[in-house]
Amino acid sequence: MNEPHLSDSIFGGGSDPSDPSAARPKGESAPSHDPVRLPEAPPASRKAAREREAAREREQTGSRRAARAERTRAPRTYDEVKPRRRKPWLPLLMAFVLVFGGGAVAYKTLGLHMPSLGGGSEGGGDFAGEGSGVAKIVVRRGDTGSDIGATLEQAGVVKSGRTFARAFAAEHDAAGLQPGTYTLRKQMSSASALSLMLDPKSHVGDGVTVPEGLWAQEVYARLSKGTGVPLADYAKVDPKQLGLPAAAGGQVEGYLFPSTYEFPDKATATDQLRTMVTEFKRRTASLNIPAGQEQRVMTIASVVQAESKLGEDGPKVARVIENRLRPNPATNGRLQMDSTVHYMLRKRGTVTTTDKQRQSTSPYNTYVHPGLPPAPVDSPGLEAIQAALQPTPGNWLYFVTVNLSTGETRFAATLPEHNKNVAVFQAWCKANPGKC
Incomplete structure (x- = not known):
């Protein structure tokens, strides 16, 4: 016998299109050519059949679910089965980027200054112009650009100590800023504040x-x-x-x-x-003075300081010193510098020495003793020290300042040439009594 047709098969529900009964209206009798016609069941039997059919459907549905679950439990690699960790911060981050990025574009488009996330002046910023009013600040020995910037910001001179520190680092002359009290103005740009501090007129106090x-x-x-x-x-x-x-x-x-x-x-x-x-x-x-060479360098620098007005003459005087220290018959290693004799005598006021003074046996008398004096003969400045470290190339053995007012100095490689320069100097001294 054929089993009654189920309204929902295990393959997905709906009537079987090959079943002629599926096209018959409800309650219509089967065609006469059907080989067997099932007798209509009584109401009680129909109810029991429906319950059995529902139970069978539930059982079959559970089987399908179990089969699918079994397939999902097939062996996989660790990377396939490890749980995917959700990133709860990702939506927040995306929202922040959209909001903050949009705000940044708006600020840039409108030409506005966008403050730092931390607020305050630590993020930078600057006042415009040269300021107004009066503010006095103190720079202490050893202060860095950041230290000075913090002092200026606290005094209301600049808007941001960090901005000033950047300007300080970019300015070569800032390294020579001296300790002391400076008179500045309120609400200055960092560049204006630094420029004023480098002006000696702003440096006050009892230095x-x-x-x-x-x-x-x-x-x-x-x-x-x-x-x-x-x-x-x-x-x-x-x-x-x-x-x-x-x-x-x-x-x-x-x-x-x-x-x-x-x-x-x-x-x-x-x-x-x-x-x-x-x-x-x-x-x-x-x-970068060579280790252990400080005394030699400083001694040469002290003579350069005393014998020249520096500028381009400083390195040339340093070259004369180096050339005279080398063995040669013209000098016998003697510097013959009046400045060392003046130091020996502790006497100021003239640029020349007498025959008697030049006969002293003092180790500082470089007319008598070859080589450098035993120690520096004054406190040389940075320019003289640099000249001692980097003498100008040349073969000069002599020099003389022929005009004490202008500082004009002439250099010579031979004694006859030098004597001609000395004659020019003597003529100047004669025309300017009491200055030589």
């Missing part, structure tokens, strides 16, 4: 200026007058407490760097001299 070329005793006198420390205290200072280079041999001459200093009110003579030696080290660190 002590030590020029190039002074002897140590002259440095002491200036320091004593400027700070009120007794002059005798400087002669009592222990050189071992000053941090001098080992090559200096415990001698301060030549290492008291010329500059303007503002010392604390209670700074002792030792404190002041130590500060000057520290400044020497700081200012010459980039020159």
Whole structure:
């Protein structure tokens, strides 16, 4: 016998299109040619059949689900079965990018300044113009560009200490900024503030200026007058407490760097001299003076400082010194520099020496003793030190300043040529009595 047709097969529901009964209206009798006609079941039997059919359908549906579940449990690699971790922050990040990026475009389009995420001036920014009003700030020894920028920002001079620090780093002359008190203005651009600080007129206070070329005793006198420390205290200072280079041999001459200093009110003579030696080290660190050669370099630099007005003449004088130190019959290794004799005598006021003075047996008398004097003969500045390190190439053995007013100096490789230059100098001295 044929089984009754199920309204929903296990293959997905719907009537079988090959079953003629599927096209018959409900309740219509089967055609007479059907081989067997099933008798119509009584109501109770129909209800039981429907329940059996529903149960069978539930059972078959469960089987299909179980089969699908079984297929999904087929063996896979670790990468296939490891759970995918959700990134709960990803939607937030995308939203932030859209909002912040859109805001940045708007700010840029409108030409507005966009503050940093942290707020405040730490992110940068700058005032415009040269400011107004008055503001005084103090630069302390050892302050970096960032330190100075922070001081200026706190005083309301610049908008951002970081912006000032960048301007400071980009300005070559900023390295020479001296400690002390500066008179500036409120709300200045960083460039304007730095430019004003580099103007000596803005530097106020009771600083002590030590020029190039002074002897140590002259440095002491200036320091004593400027700070009120007794002059005798400087002669009592222990050189071992000053941090001098080992090559200096415990001698301060030549290492008291010329500059303007503002010392604390209670700074002792030792404190002041130590500060000057520290400044020497700081200012010459980039020159790369060969280790152990400080004394030789500083001695040559001190003679260059004393014998020239520098400029292009400084390196040429340094070359004359180097050439005269070499063995040659014209000089026998003697420098024959009046400046070393002046140092020996501790006498200022003239550029020449007498025959008697040049006969002294002092080791500083370079007319008698070959080679360099035993130590520097003054405090040379940075330019003279650079000249000593990089002499101009040349074969000169002589030089003479023929005009003391203009500083015109002539160089010669031979003695006859030099004598002609000396005659020019003597003529100038004759025309300017008391100046030679």
